[in-house]
Amino acid sequence: MKVVIVGGTGLIGSKLVTKLREHGHEAVPASPDTGVNTLTGQGLADVLQGASVVVDVSNSPSFEEKAVMDFFTISTRNILKDAAAAGVTHYVALSVVGTERIPDSPYLRAKNAQETLIKRGGIPYSIVHATQFFEFVKRIADEATVGTTVRVPPVLFQPMAAEDVAQAVGAVAMGSPVNGIVEVAGPQQFRFDELIRQGLAAYNDPREVVADPHARYFGAELAERSLIPADDARLGEIRFEEWLNQSVRMAAAGTGR
């Protein structure tokens, strides 16, 4: 089966390409790196020829309000148009748990607009809602830093490893379209501030992490359960401590985080 992975060179996309190939599928990454640009449409119709499934795990290079909205809406319209013309029968996209209940975040507003286009796009679809990736913790801390203090709200937080995200997206892509949302999350729940503190400490990062109920997360105030999935979410296997230990070891060995 030919599966085109839009964003197949990214964090999730590259893992997904490997997994699908291991299962014998023709997994084709599509991104600017491979000559496909979903914003301009360059190379898109060609790469989708003969594909049964398209999986969109791309991300906007900029999180600025207009740039991110343009990225997800223009790209999605282009992918829908060319996927329909190519006869694609399953449109899979990766989005974020809680997208619909955090409208104050420009990034999540753009993800919500992406989802609305897919739902109305006419191709059978599955949208995977994942929680925050462990790999994203440092970026979250950087975003929430003023001086040497990181302020995050002490709400519930259930992040997951990129490896588990790719596994879940692959399983959904190989199944029948659900024409709805599948939620995936990590195996443990934390308080947001606790996890960030633990993550920074493991890297001997001296920043102080302060629990502040009004601290904004990418522009939005959060409620206790804004970032966590419903009880029937599929859970990944990799625990945070396990991932963190490995990540610290790899950084010490100079092979990256």
Ligand SMILES: NC(=O)c1ccc[n+]([C@@H]2O[C@H](COP(=O)([O-])OP(=O)(O)OC[C@H]3O[C@@H](n4cnc5c(N)ncnc54)[C@H](OP(=O)(O)O)[C@@H]3O)[C@@H](O)[C@H]2O)c1
């Ligand atoms: N971070 C989180 O905690 C989190 C949580 C839940 C869901 N998600 C979702 O997960 C998805 C994937 O995130 P990620 O961290 O794997 O992304 P990433 O590593 O930043 O990769 C982004 C990918 O998008 C591609 N891309 C950028 N501009 C493009 C364009 N104009 N046309 C086609 N492809 C383009 C990039 O291609 P090049 O390499 O060629 O530039 C790259 O392959 C995102 O949609 C995000 O919303 C993230």
